[in-house]
Amino acid sequence: MREITREEWLHQAIDALRPKFEEIGFPLPERIHVSVGFGYGAKRESSIILGQCWPTPLSEDGVNHIFLSPEMDDSARVLDVLIHELVHAADNCRSGHKGDFAKYAKLLGLTGKMTATVATPELAETLKELADAIGPYSHAKLYTRGRPVKPEGPKGPEAPEEPEAPAAPSGPKKQGTRMIKVQCSPECECGGYVVRTTAKWIEVGMPICPVGTVMEIA
Template structure:
């Protein structure tokens, strides 16, 4: 006979529990949450999203084939109370179906819940932050390890040094850390021809600072190019 053990709590199951805890708050302010929501972990989508610190994102129901809002919490976030604050922010968008952006109904409800300052970023008041800490103790730790490598790639921080392995212990694997596109290690600078009346009509190229240091190139019409 084997001993019965409780199944491991997934991130998504934990987030759904948190959503259920938040539901009464939305009823109290007269903007109830949709009965069905997709809540998961994932990166924000948008222009150059890989270089932005997007903590969470909500998609309107009309954006999905099943008509259900999709909410994502960034895999870079792991602190339980912060995850709850991000989730609450995104749930306000879901309750409004993203109609108001960060203004009007969204701003009204966010302020009632205790967010302050710029609503484009996560700014919980001291009271709301304390509530999230208390709720975190009730729900238990968020079962997630922060994807810290993504943060380092976004901010340009160096990889941490790996201590030498003990004799007989295989060294940690090195190299690529994701299956996505390779990180661009050289910043390409834009050069263009700004000479008024030049027949090249604003010819532009990109190159690295290494080659710019050796000399600025010329456009097809023979005019020296400049940065920008």
């Protein structure tokens, strides 16, 4: 039997979770794009954004895009983060982490700080059962802070793992200044709109130019 891809695994999970959203009167969109990857604002040097959902107006085909961090490989935890992002999709990202988002997230069994929810014990058990039903999550964890290795020496094999210094990935180097330059494409109707902001706000989400295009770090 062919091993399903991680995206197929995630779509199976979404289909299995749809009835829960129907039960609370907060249905999911008919179509949702879901992938594994880093969302805008994710930084190697600090905490990684575990999930991110994009609203339909920013998608060419008018479909929500959900991204889940490649640092996660525990099936139940992946489903925990996925259901958080699905609440954003059902709300089309209108409420942020307040209002309808908070209301329906709690009804589904998410608890804690709404920007970083975790499953209640009851929901966690349901998600574990769902993960077991779908099968192994078809993903190999990405170690962005270095692959853990057991140190050699008298401490023995039970010594805690320490991360191995990772090689630098491809892509632009991190800017050293506190204020980060963010620019829109020169081909955009805005003409290449430029702003400067901090890493804190980039983690929340990339700025959007006056005509609605998502900007990029220059």
